[in-house]
Amino acid sequence: MVLRLVFLGPPGAGKGTIAQRLCDSRELVQISTGDLLREEAAKGTELGNKVKAIMESGAYVDDSLVSELVENKLRELGEKGFILDGFPRTGEQAEMLEGILNKLGLKLNAAIDIEAGDQTIVERLSGRRSCRQCGKIYHVKNIPPKKEGKCDVCGGELFQRDDDKPDVVKTRLETYREKTAPLIDYYKGKGLLKVIDADGEIGENMANVETELEGIENA
Numbered sequence: 261m262v263l264r265l266v267f268l269g270p271p272g273a274g275k276g277t278i279a280q281r282l283c284d285s286r287e288l289v290q291i292s293t294g295d296l297l298r299e300e301a302a303k304g305t306e307l308g309n310k311v312k313a314i315m316e317s318g319a320y321v322d323d324s325l326v327s328e329l330v331e332n333k334l335r336e337l338g339e340k341g342f343i344l345d346g347f348p349r350t351g352e353q354a355e356m357l358e359g360i361l362n363k364l365g366l367k368l369n370a371a372i373d374i375e376a377g378d379q380t381i382v383e384r385l386s387g388r389r390s391c392r393q394c395g396k397i398y399h400v401k402n403i404p405p406k407k408e409g410k411c412d413v414c415g416g417e418l419f420q421r422d423d424d425k426p427d428v429v430k431t432r433l434e435t436y437r438e439k440t441a442p443l444i445d446y447y448k449g450k451g452l453l454k455v456i457d458a459d460g461e462i463g464e465n466m467a468n469v470e471t472e473l474e475g476i477e478n479a
């Protein structure tokens with residue numbers, strides 16, 4: 261069965277890490293709007309610089325820009341399954357996604373809300389490191405690379421994102437609570453919501469996600 265999923269949940273709950281692992285074990289493509297926007301920011305264009313400044317402040321980038329990036333990706337994918345990691349993040353984006361999926365004749369199977377408490381979030385974000393070359397996510401304590409500062413997969417340099425520094429994390433959490441948390445009720449209303457408690461360690465969280473996915477596949 262081809263799965264089409266949305267991942268919700270606060271920054272640092274592990275959406276990206278879980279999505280990456282599921283894409284290794286299943287035929288799924290991860291669409292991370294954070295990654296797409298960081299690529300845009302790295303271009304150094306006028307638009308890129310604007311995106312970069314917004315991301316470094318902990319606010320959200322313009323709905324229509326993000327939707328356009330997602331629509332392009334979804335068109336490329338055709339019939340493949342996907343995980344939308346970090347999209348939609350506003351009511352407006354959720355409506356835009358409906359429009360895109362209708363146009364493409366596709367349907368979501370579930371919206372998975374990956375939850376973790378504030379203390380866990382701050383601890384995870386402050387220790388997060390990402391590979392500059394392939395984007396793989398590590399954590400200095402919980403998921404350390406074999407060789408300090410180097411990616412296990414490609415040998416790329418690991419770095420800390422500017423928006424993972426403590427003062428920006430606080431703003432990101434506030435932005436999430438105000439703008440994105442309401443989407444939990446939105447997807448609940450559509451009968452698509454699944455909630456995962458991701459406060460524990462990664463192996464346990466993966467097992468819980470797998471159980472939910474098997475439930476969806478066997479329904």
Ligand code: ADP
Nearest residue numbers: 271272293294295315319320321326346347349
């Ligand atoms: P996290 O989920 O840990 O916050 P991401 O890498 O997904 O990290 O996102 C980083 C930043 O990229 C966000 O704080 C926001 O500025 C921007 N961003 C990502 N996805 C969206 C989106 N769907 N809408 C608006 N801004 C977004």
Ligand code: ZN
Nearest residue numbers: 391394411414
């Ligand atoms: Zn790498």
